[in-house]
Amino acid sequence: MLRGLDIRDMLIIDRLELAFQPGLNVLTGETGAGKSILLDSLGFVLGWRGRADLVRQGAEQGEVAAWFDLPDTHPAHSVLEEAGIPSGPELLLRRVNTADGRKTAWINDRRASGEVLRALSDTLVELHGQHDDRGLLNPRGHLALLDAYMDRPDLSDAVRTAWRDRRAAVKALDAARAALEEVKAEEEFLRHAVGELDKLDPQPGEEAELDSRRRLMQSAGKVREDVARAFAALGPDGAESMLTDAQRWLEGAAEHTGDRLDAPLAALSRALTELGEAADGVERCLDALDVDPLELERTEERLFAIRGLSRKHAIVADDLAGFAETLRERLDRLDRGADDIATLEKSQRDTDAAYRAAAATLTEARTEAAGRLDAAVMAELAPLKMERAVFRTELAPAEPGPEGLDAATFTVATNPGAPSGPLNRIASGGELSRFLLALKVCLSGDTPGVTMIFDEIDRGVGGATADAVGRRLAALAATGQVLVVTHSPQVAALGAHHWRVAKRVEQDATLSTVTPLDRDARVDEIARMLSGDRVTEEARAAALALLG
Numbered sequence: 001m002l003r004g005l006d007i008r009d010m011l012i013i014d015r016l017e018l019a020f021q022p023g024l025n026v027l028t029g030e031t032g033a034g035k036s037i038l039l040d041s042l043g044f045v046l047g048w049r050g051r052a053d054l055v056r057q058g059a060e061q062g063e064v065a066a067w068f069d070l071p072d073t074h075p076a077h078s079v080l081e082e083a084g085i086p087s088g089p090e091l092l093l094r095r096v097n098t099a100d101g102r103k104t105a106w107i108n109d110r111r112a113s114g115e116v117l118r119a120l121s122d123t124l125v126e127l128h129g130q131h132d133d134r135g136l137l138n139p140r141g142h143l144a145l146l147d148a149y150m151d152r153p154d155l156s157d158a159v160r161t162a163w164r165d166r167r168a169a170v171k172a173l174d175a176a177r178a179a180l181e182e183v184k185a186e187e188e189f190l191r192h193a194v195g196e197l198d199k200l201d202p203q204p205g206e207e208a209e210l211d212s213r214r215r216l217m218q219s220a221g222k223v224r225e226d227v228a229r230a231f232a233a234l235g236p237d238g239a240e241s242m243l244t245d246a247q248r249w250l251e252g253a254a255e256h257t258g259d260r261l262d263a264p265l266a267a268l269s270r271a272l273t274e275l276g277e278a279a280d281g282v283e284r285c286l287d288a289l290d291v292d293p294l295e296l297e298r299t300e301e302r303l304f305a306i307r308g309l310s311r312k313h314a315i316v317a318d319d320l321a322g323f324a325e326t327l328r329e330r331l332d333r334l335d336r337g338a339d340d341i342a343t344l345e346k347s348q349r350d351t352d353a354a355y356r357a358a359a360a361t362l363t364e365a366r367t368e369a370a371g372r373l374d375a376a377v378m379a380e381l382a383p384l385k386m387e388r389a390v391f392r393t394e395l396a397p398a399e400p401g402p403e404g405l406d407a408a409t410f411t412v413a414t415n416p417g418a419p420s421g422p423l424n425r426i427a428s429g430g431e432l433s434r435f436l437l438a439l440k441v442c443l444s445g446d447t448p449g450v451t452m453i454f455d456e457i458d459r460g461v462g463g464a465t466a467d468a469v470g471r472r473l474a475a476l477a478a479t480g481q482v483l484v485v486t487h488s489p490q491v492a493a494l495g496a497h498h499w500r501v502a503k504r505v506e507q508d509a510t511l512s513t514v515t516p517l518d519r520d521a522r523v524d525e526i527a528r529m530l531s532g533d534r535v536t537e538e539a540r541a542a543a544l545a546l547l548g
Contacts, residue, residue: 001069001481002125002451003090007041009059010097012503012512021497024477027485027514028492028525029501034512035485038501039127039455042066045095046125047105047117055099057509065094068124068451075123080107083116091124093117127453128436136410136436136443139422143408145443146393150369155362156403162355163402169351173344180341183334190331193313197324202306207317210303217296224289227282234279243272359404366395366406373442380438383468385461386431389414391438410439433457434469441472451481458488466490489529493546498522522547 007016012034027035044054045064055062068091070076080087085107095105095117105112107120128136136145147156183190232238247268254261310317333340370393377391390413398407413420414431423435437457458469470491476482477496486492498517503510517525523543524535531539 002042002066002483003069004065004067005038005042005045006063006065007038008063009056010041010044010054010062010064011037011056012510013037013041014056014511016512016514018499018514020481020483022477022481023496024474024494025481025483025497025499026492026495027483027499027501028487028529030503031487033501033503034514035501036455037512038514039453039485042125042453043127044097045093045105045117046121047095047114048121054097059099061096061098063094063096065092067092076120079116079119079123083107083112083119085110085112085116091120093120123450125451125453127455128440128457136439137423139409142393142410143403143406146366146369146373146408147403149373149443150365152362152365152369155358155365158358159355159362159404160402162351162358163400166348166351166355166400169344169348173341173348176340176344180334183330186330190327190334194324194327194331197309197320197327200302200305200309200320202309202317202320202324204318204321207303207306207310210299210306214296214299214303217291217299220289220291224286227285227289231279231282231286234275234282240272240275240279243268243275247272355400356405359400359406362404363395363406366404366408370395370408376442377435377438380441380472381434383465384434384438384472385465385468386414386434386438388416389431389435390416390420391435392420433459434461434465437469437472441476444476451483452476454482454484454486456485456487458484458486458491462488462490467494470494487529489526489543489546492522492526492529493543493548498525500525519547 001022002020004020005016005018007013009015018038027038029035040054041064045066068076070087070089070091072089076091077087080091087108092108093105095103097103103114105114105117107116234240247265250261250265250268254265306317306320309320313320313323315323374392381387381389381391392411392413394409394411396407396409398405410423411420412423412435423432423439433456437454440452454473457473458466461469466488467490470488471494473482473484473491474494474496484491484495492498500515500517500521502513502515504513505511515521523540526543526546527535527539530542
């Protein structure tokens with residue numbers, strides 16, 4: 001709820017502070033007194049796009065501050081949280097406009113953008129009038145208004161859920177098709193590469209092993225000669241024979257030397273054992289160095305084949321086995337791609353059918369709600385002296401979306417037999433005002449906690465019709481807050497709080513003032529509205545009668 005408005009140096013206002021109340025707040029005054037300036041100033045602090053020349057002539061800057069009460073459940077808290085601005089039970093907005101056009105805004109003393117202000121304003125204020133393109137006159141919002149009147153969030157939620165599922169299925173199908181096309185483009189390469197790798201079947205570490213074996217075989221000729229000489233030196237014709245002779249001679253001498261040769265004989269025995277093991281190892285090495293030229297050729301061929309594939313695919317040889325597995329997986333996806341696409345296509349058809357079924361249910365409920373809304377608006381139009389007008393909510397097919405398959409437009413025909421059309425094109429003047437009021441009365445439950453502003457919505461009506469307008473405004477204000485700019489004494493008399501807007505001239509400057517009125521002042525103001533500049537006793541009596 002709007003609690004206050006502080007305006008400084010805006011147009012013809014030098015300094016003005018207003019404190020608003022719950023219920024019906026009315027602002028009256030002569031044409032040109034500055035009532036619209038109050039709305040321009042409020043729109044400015046709320047970030048609305050409007051006239052550019054707002055700063056009072058001669059002032060360096062204009063400034064508007066507004067403060068609102070915010071219950072704990074007010075949707076403005078979510079906007080503030082998303083913007084990273086602290087919130088509490090009171091919201092303070094302040095915006096400055098310099099003479100050169102620069103605008104700066106603060107929300108709860110934090111710098112804020114016009115975008116955040118406008119997001120907040122959608123939760124704080126509704127402006128209704130003949131030039132309202134943000135609320136009831138905006139066809140883009142009619143479907144949401146119809147859904148709010150229908151009050152079946154379960155159906156809307158079901159459609160949104162089904163839409164998300166449908167979009168996810170379409171996205172998965174598109175991604176699978178794109179992936180399949182990508183793999184198909186390299187099918188020839190994949191099949192050739194996988195066949196080549198599978199045929200060779202390289203293993204991690206094999207390249208190093210083959211290289212070592214090749215080097216050994218290449219140098220086996222020279223190495224074998226040296227190993228053979230060593231084996232001959234160690235064998236029966238070499239060291240083994242000499243050590244055996246020495247052992248035999250020492251054993252014969254040991255019979256005459258006591259135990260002096262025991263240790264040398266033991267050492268010699270160990271040497272013979274070690275010599276035998278060395279000879280066996282050298283002999284095995286000789287056998288291994290018997291190189292088969294064909295084996296060397298086969299080793300080189302495999303080594304060169306592995307290195308060739310490594311260069312071809314630009315990876316190290318040890319990674320060829322893992323690379324082959326990756327290619328096989330891609331080829332497998334290609335081979336089973338048709339089955340996957342078929343599965344995803346079925347999922348897409350199923351989710352589309354579920355979405356359309358949910359949307360059809362929602363359309364049916366909307367059609368029924370549209371009939372009820374039309375009847376309710378028509379019932380409200382009769383007391384407003386528009387019983388011959390026709391209001392209809394038209395539903396038309398729309399492109400699939402999260403809101404379903406419908407588009408809604410509020411249409412009117414001002415007289416039987418007259419062509420109907422969108423509300424913002426057919427009705428005009430007082431007729432449009434009354435249509436808007438009737439519609440708003442029927443939709444009053446859709447915007448809890450929002451301050452409703454009606455800008456001369458009673459223009460062009462008077463007498464009993466104006467009284468009917470006022471009573472409906474009062475009914476809207478019974479559980480909230482309504483601000484109405486009015487020229488109708490019948491409407492003004494029904495206000496719970498009343499301000500008079502007037503102009504004064506000071507030092508050749510025209511300024512606007514707003515004065516709260518007590519009961520006596522209200523009598524005078526309403527009498528003026530009834531009789532004009534010259535207030536008569538008859539007008540006062542009529543004003544008292546209106547005030548009750």
